[in-house]
Amino acid sequence: MTADASEASGDLVLITGGAGFIGTNLADQLLQQGRRVRIFDNLSRLGVERNLAWLQQRHHGRVQFKWGDIRDSHAVSAAVRGVSQVFHFAAQVAVTTSLTDPVRDFEVNARGTLNLLEAVRLGGRPGLVFTSTNKVYGHLDALALEETGDRYEPVDPACRQGVGESRPTAFHSPYGCSKGAADQYVLDYARTFGVPATVFRMSCIYGPHQCGNEDQGWLAHFILHALAAKPVTLYGNGRQVRDVLHVEDLVDALQRAQNRIHDLSGRAFNIGGGPAHTTSLLELLALIRELHGTLPPMKLADWRAADQRYYVSDIRHFCDATGWSPRIGVRAGVSQLYRWLAQFRAPSSSSLNTNQTAPAA
Numbered sequence: 001m002t003a004d005a006s007e008a009s010g011d012l013v014l015i016t017g018g019a020g021f022i023g024t025n026l027a028d029q030l031l032q033q034g035r036r037v038r039i040f041d042n043l044s045r046l047g048v049e050r051n052l053a054w055l056q057q058r059h060h061g062r063v064q065f066k067w068g069d070i071r072d073s074h075a076v077s078a079a080v081r082g083v084s085q086v087f088h089f090a091a092q093v094a095v096t097t098s099l100t101d102p103v104r105d106f107e108v109n110a111r112g113t114l115n116l117l118e119a120v121r122l123g124g125r126p127g128l129v130f131t132s133t134n135k136v137y138g139h140l141d142a143l144a145l146e147e148t149g150d151r152y153e154p155v156d157p158a159c160r161q162g163v164g165e166s167r168p169t170a171f172h173s174p175y176g177c178s179k180g181a182a183d184q185y186v187l188d189y190a191r192t193f194g195v196p197a198t199v200f201r202m203s204c205i206y207g208p209h210q211c212g213n214e215d216q217g218w219l220a221h222f223i224l225h226a227l228a229a230k231p232v233t234l235y236g237n238g239r240q241v242r243d244v245l246h247v248e249d250l251v252d253a254l255q256r257a258q259n260r261i262h263d264l265s266g267r268a269f270n271i272g273g274g275p276a277h278t279t280s281l282l283e284l285l286a287l288i289r290e291l292h293g294t295l296p297p298m299k300l301a302d303w304r305a306a307d308q309r310y311y312v313s314d315i316r317h318f319c320d321a322t323g324w325s326p327r328i329g330v331r332a333g334v335s336q337l338y339r340w341l342a343q344f345r346a347p348s349s350s351s352l353n354t355n356q357t358a359p360a361a
Helices: 002-009 023-031 048-058 074-078 095-100 101-122 157-161 175-193 216-226 245-258 281-292 316-322 332-344
Strands: 012-016 035-040 063-067 085-088 127-131 147-148 152-155 198-201 204-206 233-235 241-246 267-269 278-280 300-301
Touching: 012 023, 012 074, 023 035, 023 048, 023 245, 035 048, 035 074, 048 063, 063 074, 063 101, 074 101, 085 245, 095 101, 095 175, 101 127, 101 157, 101 175, 101 216, 127 175, 127 245, 152 241, 152 278, 175 198, 198 245, 204 216, 204 245, 204 332, 216 281, 216 332, 241 245, 241 332, 245 267, 245 316, 267 316, 278 281, 281 332
Parallel strands: 012 035, 012 085, 035 063, 085 127, 127 198, 198 267, 204 241, 233 300
Antiparallel strands: 147 152, 241 278
């Protein structure tokens, strides 16, 4: 089937930031299902060229690739033309980068998303799923915590079900502001203009094709440094807790959201592993030691700005709405990622240029 025929059939899916970690996994699944995929990416993150080449080789030319920057409204409009679904992952993803260049952070995350929303509004209104972040809830410093072994836990047992969507947003850091603004624009375009769109406020995602660094993709970052015997820095005391979600489970959730986009439009959902799939930094390092035999050298540093000491997603609303639930446990998922990185050895975090626009993960 030619590209024009695919566009005419309406079975063409656009993935912005599609050469990144999440985009690669989603594209592979869609292509295996016989879907046509258009990837829009500026290939600015080191390692994503290999992801794209892997997809193109694996699927024999069925991947459409459009090089472009999400800040370029004309390129975005061209990318949206003829598609039936849009998954929006292109973003500046690091809190630290947003602190050094907040204007660029805004232009990529907020203005870039507005460019896409306008293209979708004026271009046939395909269903849109946008990946936001748990950082829209801010520092969560009002959540009382206690140290339990190698982790923090909420003092109030009722809070251990996780953070729900009813919690007020409280943007903290330029990154939280830019992603939060984009999050709100997506919801408002659904309500004001009838654009079929939903928001995933995501916790920590991990899995194959992830090129992790200490700002984004920290599970892969820790494993990569263990494999290379390079030191890792623990900011704070290492007892920070996150719910973690394997990318296969996220891909399932993304497709379920698109399949019910008109029912879910205008809603934001907290997406992560939930209370059953959590780890602290120290617990992850202990698991890596089991898998690898040794730990990377470690050093401690002060807490970073906007670093939540405890964040677990309350995923019940999305589970109830779609029947979705995470299937891959932390031990099984981290073991799989360790084997993948040991075999393919993605570029080390020290070689990543975090000053470039990167696909969100």
